[in-house]
Amino acid sequence: MDKNILEVNNLHVSFKTRNGEVPAVRGVNFSLKKGETLAIVGESGSGKSVTAKSIMQLLPKQNTIIPEGEVLYEGKDLLKFSKKEIQNVRGSDISMVFQDPMTSLNPTMKIGKQITEGLSRHMKLTKKQARERAKEMLELVGIPNAEARLDAYPHQFSGGMRQRVVIAIALACNPKVLIADEPTTALDVTIQAQILRLMRGLQEKTDTAIILITHDLGVVANMADRVAVMYAGEVVEQGTLDEIFYRPQHPYTLGLLRSMPNLDAPRTEPLIPIPGSPPDPASLGTGCPFAARCPYTMKVCHDHNPGYTAVSGTQAVRCWLQDERTPEDHIPEVIRKGRQTSEIAADQAAIDAAGGVPV
Amino acid sequence: MTQELKEHHDANAGQKDLLVVNNLKKHFRLDRKTVLKAVDGISFSIKEGETLGLVGESGCGKSTVGRTLTRIYEPTDGELEFDGLKIKGRLDRKTKKRINRDVQMIFQDPYSSLNPRMTVSEIISEGLVIHNPDMSPKEREKRVHELLQLVGLNKNHAGRYPHEFSGGQRQRIGIARALAVEPKFIVADEPIAALDVSIQAQIVNLLKELQEDRGLTYLFIAHDLSMVKYISDRIAVMYLGKIVELAGSDELYEKPLHPYTQALLSAIPLPDPEKERTREQIVLTGDVPSPTDIPSGCRFRTRCPFAMDSCAVIDPEFREVEPGHSVACHLYDAEIMEKEGKELKTV
Ligand SMILES: Nc1ncnc2c1ncn2[C@@H]1O[C@H](COP(=O)(O)OP(=O)(O)OP(=O)(O)O)[C@@H](O)[C@H]1O
Ligand SMILES: Nc1ncnc2c1ncn2[C@@H]1O[C@H](COP(=O)(O)OP(=O)(O)OP(=O)(O)O)[C@@H](O)[C@H]1O
Ligand code: SF4
Ligand code: SF4
Ligand SMILES: [Mg+2]
């Protein structure tokens, strides 16, 4: 098996606010392999962006606290890097694309200059080489008339073109990891389709690993190999794309999938929403953060937060329903069936990996 | 809703047009030389108790349609008929007041559309003060409490301020405000776009329930096509200020005729990995042209994979090609296809 290029272990992030310390990320774990796409999904405020930003030390120093955890990039802990060291990583080894292309582009600087800046810093190219490479990058992301466009300013580009420029900048130095935080949320679906196709194409060529943050399950289904579902600062479930969509084990994941209209379903059936709203991170108790909205809450859920249970070699979930002390008849059918299928699929995968059953 | 009421409502839904829009235009003059044609001649009707979905890409003019119908904007041209009342040009005071009451709007952003300095009670009763001046403060308070209950909040929320609520709760307040004056018609401009997936379903279900109970008529503006399909009876697809296709919602999804609709539908990522792996996507090239510089002929031709010579010169007429299914595209026009020497697309 391939080694992990990035590993986030037990990451905790809190913010100092007027109401004291507010936890935003509470013990997040995930890993990423070369060429792989991991999607992080979850509601607004669940800690997706904070997780992504802490990888690159992009959170405001004055009020951020990281009491625990490590972010291993090729085995080295990025959280311990000095300002200078992390700057060398940014843009060359790991790059980031944000939701709003305008905030990541400098409005007063020509597009060409913005692309070559990183190139001259990280790849030690001459001015001429850098400009040539910038032109290639613009062509690669599908901007027509690239040579002339190098001298244009961001406002002369449409929203979709700007986001393509941001992606060109992010990929110019062939990063090993691309962190894309809602890269297409501000764009229209037809433009989104262009950008997603572009990202997949580039990934195939360069074998970049991608962390894709989104709340759109359609985008996840289109792009991801694996999925991490966040809720209230925790990864409550993670697994392969198929595990999460077809055999979800956490009641929140299940609720999320059920509250979406199915294009094939008759319109007379009401949607099944998740009741209530996400908890306030300042007033989280010791129990499962989903307890107030969960249809299967038990007594234990209110006081104790469940740990991880591995359902298969690739799927893990934080929920008391997985605990062997939970009476079988309390576990909803979908979750019970899903678990069995996942176990069988996992056994099969192990057998396949071993080259078949020994005779 | 009782069965009887439902039958009445269903029968009604088949009958009377609440709103008829004919060749509506809204142009903005940006400077001496530039006119931005945000809405450029659209026609449609909405029956009583029906939901018409309005979809299309950012900037195609959806909100401008909504704002013109609610008279936030004065139309540049065109006729409207609302509940039997013909409206053309400027409105007299009485008609304006009636429209202000009968037509309400729910906005996309539950954060900026509520005045942060007003309590929930003040926000909801604002319209009542204007339109029901005879109501005593006590009656008004009672009404506010009923409305809060109706949208899934409670009377303890009345004295609080918008910032004390979550996005979904704020959207409920916006809905209560719109319902306060008992409107007939509601323009919902992307009412769920700013909400989390898990909250969106709550609001959509609420809107549907309210419609069933009160026979409300909706124009539902959105760019999330799966939710639009779910809530709408019929859907109109807009591109650069015009409606390019209009059909029943199931029909539109099963048999999109306009090349733009086809591309739009194929571009929505479906939350189903198996479908995503197998389906063909039509990926459009190029960007949406500016509404200050609309292409000649068919306005979609700069991105259309099927564009022909005629498309650059003749603006396709918006025609009904099948009962209840209209489209503006030359591919379905026998005369033009014959001239082009190409095969007519069958419906
Ligand atoms: N600089 C900061 N100071 C204080 N609190 C912050 C800061 N940045 C984020 N938070 C808080 O941390 C929590 C997680 O925020 P985060 O931005 O990671 O959410 P998210 O999952 O990315 O949500 P969205 O989908 O809305 O982008 C939120 O409660 C947020 O208010
Ligand atoms: N008051 C105004 N003055 C000038 N131009 C305007 C005005 N309102 C809207 N426009 C322009 O009209 C066009 C249509 O805008 P509109 O807001 O109706 O689009 P939309 O379809 O609602 O887009 P979105 O999905 O982004 O909300 C845009 O080009 C917009 O810039
Ligand atoms: S731990 Fe309990 S409350 Fe939390 S998701 Fe599982 S069943 Fe629901
Ligand atoms: S009229 Fe021509 S350009 Fe327009 S949609 Fe039809 S084929 Fe395409
Ligand atoms: Mg975020």
Ligand SMILES: [Mg+2]
């Ligand atoms: Mg709009």
